Amino acid sequence: MQTNSPPQRESSPSEANRRRFLRQCLIDARGEFSRFESPHKIIEIALLTAMGALGIASGFSSLQASEANGGHIVGRGLDGSAATRIAAQLQRLCDTWCKELEPPPGPYQIDVRRPSDVSGFPGLLDGQPIGLVVGWRLQGHTAGFMGLGAPIRDAPFLECETEFLRHLTGHMLEAIRAVEANAVIHMLKNELERARQQAAEGSLRNEAVKKELEETRFRFAGLNDIFHELNGREDSKQVLEAFLLVVMGIFSVQSGLLLYWDAADRSAYAALRGFAERMVPPSGPAEVRSILAGLLASQAGGRLEAMQAAVLPGEQLKASPLARYNIRTAILFRIDRAASGVLCLGSRLIEDQYGNTEKELLVTFTQTFLAFLKNSKSFETIKRLHHDQQQKNIELEKTVQALSESRRIIAGLEKAGERIKSALAGAMVRSTRASLLDIALILLAGTILGLVYNFAGPAGIPVVPSVWRHPPTARLDLDQARALMDSRPALLVDARPAEFYNQRHIRDALNLPPALFDFVYMMRFSRIDPQTPVVVYGRNISRLYDEEIAYQLTRRGHTNVFVLTGGLAAWQARGWDLSP
Amino acid sequence: MTMLPRIKMALTHPYTALILRLYIAGLFIYAGMVKINYTAEFAETIASYRMVPHWGVNAMAVALPWIELISGILLLCGIRVRSAIVVVGGLLVMFTAGLAFNLIWKAPIDCGCFHTLGDTISWKTLVRDLVWIVMAVHVYFFDAVLRLEHKPNWISEEM
Numbered sequence: 160m161q162t163n164s165p166p167q168r169e170s171s172p173s174e175a176n177r178r179r180f181l182r183q184c185l186i187d188a189r190g191e192f193s194r195f196e197s198p199h200k201i202i203e204i205a206l207l208t209a210m211g212a213l214g215i216a217s218g219f220s221s222l223q224a225s226e227a228n229g230g231h232i233v234g235r236g237l238d239g240s241a242a243t244r245i246a247a248q249l250q251r252l253c254d255t256w257c258k259e260l261e262p263p264p265g266p267y268q269i270d271v272r273r274p275s276d277v278s279g280f281p282g283l284l285d286g287q288p289i290g291l292v293v294g295w296r297l298q299g300h301t302a303g304f305m306g307l308g309a310p311i312r313d314a315p316f317l318e319c320e321t322e323f324l325r326h327l328t329g330h331m332l333e334a335i336r337a338v339e340a341n342a343v344i345h346m347l348k349n350e351l352e353r354a355r356q357q358a359a360e361g362s363l364r365n366e367a368v369k370k371e372l373e374e375t376r377f378r379f380a381g382l383n384d385i386f387h388e389l390n391g392r393e394d395s396k397q398v399l400e401a402f403l404l405v406v407m408g409i410f411s412v413q414s415g416l417l418l419y420w421d422a423a424d425r426s427a428y429a430a431l432r433g434f435a436e437r438m439v440p441p442s443g444p445a446e447v448r449s450i451l452a453g454l455l456a457s458q459a460g461g462r463l464e465a466m467q468a469a470v471l472p473g474e475q476l477k478a479s480p481l482a483r484y485n486i487r488t489a490i491l492f493r494i495d496r497a498a499s500g501v502l503c504l505g506s507r508l509i510e511d512q513y514g515n516t517e518k519e520l521l522v523t524f525t526q527t528f529l530a531f532l533k534n535s536k537s538f539e540t541i542k543r544l545h546h547d548q549q550q551k552n553i554e555l556e557k558t559v560q561a562l563s564e565s566r567r568i569i570a571g572l573e574k575a576g577e578r579i580k581s582a583l584a585g586a587m588v589r590s591t592r593a594s595l596l597d598i599a600l601i602l603l604a605g606t607i608l609g610l611v612y613n614f615a616g617p618a619g620i621p622v623v624p625s626v627w628r629h630p631p632t633a634r635l636d637l638d639q640a641r642a643l644m645d646s647r648p649a650l651l652v653d654a655r656p657a658e659f660y661n662q663r664h665i666r667d668a669l670n671l672p673p674a675l676f677d678f679v680y681m682m683r684f685s686r687i688d689p690q691t692p693v694v695v696y697g698r699n700i701s702r703l704y705d706e707e708i709a710y711q712l713t714r715r716g717h718t719n720v721f722v723l724t725g726g727l728a729a730w731q732a733r734g735w736d737l738s739p
Numbered sequence: 740m741t742m743l744p745r746i747k748m749a750l751t752h753p754y755t756a757l758i759l760r761l762y763i764a765g766l767f768i769y770a771g772m773v774k775i776n777y778t779a780e781f782a783e784t785i786a787s788y789r790m791v792p793h794w795g796v797n798a799m800a801v802a803l804p805w806i807e808l809i810s811g812i813l814l815l816c817g818i819r820v821r822s823a824i825v826v827v828g829g830l831l832v833m834f835t836a837g838l839a840f841n842l843i844w845k846a847p848i849d850c851g852c853f854h855t856l857g858d859t860i861s862w863k864t865l866v867r868d869l870v871w872i873v874m875a876v877h878v879y880f881f882d883a884v885l886r887l888e889h890k891p892n893w894i895s896e897e898m
Contacts, residue, residue, distance in 0.1 A: 593879075597822030601813070605806030606798075613778060613801045620779045622798045656787070658847035674783065701786035701796050 174319065181323040184212040188327055192334030196341055198222055203233045205331035206305060210235055212327075213320050215290070217308040222335075224301050236308065267332040269325050270294040274306070291316055293328050297336065374516060381409040381524055389531040393542075395419075398535045399428050399500075402528045406502065407432060409524070410517060414505035416440070416484055420448045421536075422497040433505065438484060450480050451499055460491055463499075466533065468492035468525035470518045471501070488513045490525045494533055625707070632695075632709040635721040637729055640694045643721075648691060650684075652712075653727075654704035655697035665696070665727065666736040673707045680715065689716040696723035696730070756881035759874045760824070764814035766871070767827055771808030773853050778804075784851030788837040789844075806830070820882050828875040835868040 188208040192201050199222065206220040217236025224230070274289040290309040296302040305328065310316065316324075388405040392398045403417040414433035418441065421427075427444035441447045454460050457475045471489040476482065481489065486503040493499040502525060507513070513521075613619040635643065643649050651668040653660045660670040671679050693712055695705040705722045712720045723730075731737060749755060774781045782800035785791055791799055806826065813823035834852070838860050841848055850858040858864075 593821040593825045594819070597819045598826055601809055601819075601823060601826050602802075602806060605809050606802040608809070609802040609805040612775065612805070616776070618776055618778055620782060620797050620800065622801060624794050624797065627794075662845075662847060699786075699789045701789050701791050701793050703793055 174317075177317070178319050181212055181319060184208055185323065185326050185330060189330045189334070192330060193337075195334075196338050198224075198335045198338055199231050199233065201331055201334045201338060202231075202303065202305070203235075205327055206233060206235055209305065209307060209324060209327055212323065213307065213316070214311045215307045215309070216311055218306060220303065220305040222301070222303040230303070266336060267295060267297045267329070269328045269332070271321055271325055271328075291321070291324065293324050295328050295332055297332060297339075301335070301339075377409075378520055378523065381520060382527060384409055385524055385527055385531075389528065392531070393535055393538045395421075395426075395532060395535045395539060396428055398528070398532050400430050402531075403430050403432060403502065406504070406521070406524060410504065410513075410521075411508040412504045412506075413508060414484070416481070416486065416503040417500065418447050418450060418503075419500035420444070420451045420498070422448075428500075434484065441480075451501060453479060454491055454501055455493070455499060460493075463491060463493045465493060465495045466526070466529050468522050468529065470522060476503075488518060488521065490521050492525050492529055494529055494536070498536070624703075626703050626710070629706070629710045632706060632713070632720060632722045634724050635694060636724045637733060637735075640721070640723050641735075643692055643694065650687065650691055650693045651723075652693055652695045652708060653697050654695050654708035655699075656704075659697070663727070663731075663737055663739070665730050666738040668696075668738075671695075671708055673704055673711070676708065676711050680711075684712075684715075689718060691717070692719040692721065693717055694721050694723050696726040698726055750877075751881050753881055753883040756878050757884050760814050760817075760820065760878045760882050763824075763827060763871065763874055763878065764811045767807045767811030768815065769811075770853050771804045771806075771811060774804040775808070781851060784849060787846070787848035787851070788841055789846070790833075790837045790840065803830070814878075817885055821879055824875050824878045824882070828872060828879070831868055831872045831875060835865060835872060838865045838868060 188205065191204045191208070195201055195204065202220040202222050206218055209215065210218050215236075217234070219232055219234035219237065222231045271291060271293045274292050288309055289306050291307045292304055293307075294302075294304040305324075307324075384405050385402065388401045389398055392401060399417055399419055403415050406412070407415045412433070415430075416432075416434070417428070417430045419428040425444065427447040429440040429447055431438065431440040441450060454471065454475070455463070457471075459469050459471055459475060463469055468490050469492075471479075471491050476486060476489050481501070481503055484503060485505060487506050488504050490502040491499070492502065502521070504513075504521075610622070613622070640651075644651065651665055652671045653664045653668040654671060654673065655664075656672045656674065657670055660668075660672070664670065669683065671684070693709075695709045695712070697704040697708075698706070705726065709720045709722050725732075727737075778797075778800050781804065782797050785800055785803075786793070786796045807830065810823045810826045810830075813819050814827065838850070841860055842862060842865060846860075848860055850860045850864050852858065852864070
């Protein structure tokens with residue numbers, strides 16, 4: 160560091176006083192410095208302190224914080240325009256001189272010179288000569304200088320004064336550093352405060368987000384519970400009951416009531432959970448329908464569209480028959496024009512009142528539940544339709560079976576009809592022509608009827624020839640008969656009917672036909688000796704007259720009765736006598 | 740139209756056949772009923788023809804009147820007309836043959852056709868039987884109306 164100190168003079172009492180004065184000024188200046196927090200004010204106080212302590216009429220002080228921020232110059236004993244000119248003039252000097260100063264090894268560097276020792280530094284200040292220049296530089300880019308006019312006493316600066324300026328500048332720089340440090344501290348403090356505030360705000364936001372997340376988690380957990388409990392349930396009543404229980408579980412509700420009425424199939428449902436035993440649900444479907452009709456007729460119920468749910472206002476709840484259940488909130492819901500219901504919840508375990516969030520959640524849950532309830536209703540409808548379809552299919556199958564049976568019967572009848580028709584046709588065909596079977600039947604029928612009538616009637620005749628039942632008669636051939644008739648008296652009898660006898664007979668033969676046997680025998684043979692030989696002849700293919708007459712004569716006691724073998728034909732063949 | 744076709748049409752007309760059928764039916768019903776109660780006399784008549792073996796005369800006398808009666812009834816009712824007329828025709832042929840042989844033989848016998856006695860056979864009887872045979876043939880070929888076995892119209896409509 161260059162030191163251009165003034166020439167040393169010997170110490171004197173006045174100088175000692177002067178030194179004490181300057182020391183006191185330094186102490187005062189330090190006190191003053193501590194009062195201000197602005198570097199500009201500090202360099203101003205330092206300038207004023209130096210001018211006052213050293214008896215200088217004019218001076219200026221410059222502060223160059225950085226090239227970008229520019230500099231600050233304060234002047235005293237100068238008019239405003241002079242300060243501006245000096246500032247414009249000295250800015251360049253400051254830039255060059257301050258940069259010439261080596262970066263301080265310590266906290267700062269101070270250089271006190273005469274203006275003539277500084278290259279390019281003007282020697283005049285507003286027309287007055289500059290006595291001393293103090294340059295300084297802090298670590299970093301902050302630098303500056305202070306220019307002082309000549310003392311008023313018109314004497315050069317003393318060494319103690321130069322030392323005073325150096326110490327004053329040092330105190331000033333300390334104060335500036337303190338100010339800068341305070342500024343940094345303040346800035347850091349501000350930043351810390353801002354960061355704290357930001358942290359607080361962030362914490363608040365986190366709390367809000369956490370609360371929101373909690374609500375969302377609660378909402379999703381509730382929806383998950385509802386999905387888990389209601390999913391897969393196909394019966395509407397199961398869905399209603401499960402929803403009541405799961406809602407009571409989600410909101411930690413002590414008691415709950417659910418009423419449901421469907422006008423389409425006139426079905427009602429009422430479930431009561433968690434109430435005292437003396438509290439009973441509505442007595443029947445009519446009461447459920449009446450309660451719901453009253454709620455739907457209210458202002459809240461009237462605005463309710465299909466598949467919507469709404470919170471029932473408290474005054475309406477108190478005015479309804481549901482008030483006796485000590486209900487805290489109620490959700491009215493509607494599936495369609497026919498089906499509707501109400502979910503009533505009593506007090507909660509953790510909080511007595513239901514907030515808007517809980518009510519919104521209840522509405523959301525109820526609307527979710529409505530989707531399940533509608534699905535279950537649709538499923539029931541599908542099941543009912545399926546059941547009806549199955550019944551119709553069974554009936555149709557029975558009808559088809561009956562039709563098949565009828566068709567089979569009809570086919571059988573048609574077949575039988577065809578058979579009858581063909582039989583009739585065959586019979587007709589047979590009737591138009593002669594049939595051996597018919598002929599045989601006619602003959603057989605006549606024979607049977609004739610036999611029956613013959614056996615049963617009074618004029619019956621033996622069907623078997625009677626001669627088969629008689630003992631055979633002795634026979635004589637022609638020669639034996641001729642010999643017999645020649646040897647002794649004998650009778651020759653013609654047994655044929657009289658017509659044949661009259662046509663031709665053996666001469667001397669007597670006619671004795673079977674038809675007139677009794678009469679003719681009595682007239683002509685009764686007196687003949689039974690021992691007289693009798694030779695009988697006369698037979699044809701149809702009648703054995705000789706055998707018949709021989710049998711009759713034997714019955715009358717004739718013992719020598721014979722049948723002529725060959726008869727009239729053999730006799731005629733011999734050429735023996737005939738008559739006529 | 741000439742006379743011959745008219746005559747032919749009249750002779751072959753079904754109603755002519757119907758008249759002949761009813762006539763023959765009445766003839767045989769009468770003949771059968773007359774002989775049913777005089778079986779013994781009818782047996783003698785059959786025997787007099789000398790056409791039937793002696794062991795079959797009585798049986799024929801028993802059955803033949805009933806066969807005549809049944810055939811006559813069937814002809815009268817129009818049932819199995821052709822079969823009945825064949826039976827009747829067969830009987831007539833048999834009777835005519837017997838008549839012919841006995842006329843040739845000059846047998847002094849009664850006809851026995853309706854009355855068992857007092858109706859001696861003659862060529863006139865033979866001609867009468869031949870006429871009846873012709874009637875039977877006519878009935879066989881031309882009879883077609885008034886048969887009970889014909890299905891009524893309503894039955895044919897149903898079928």
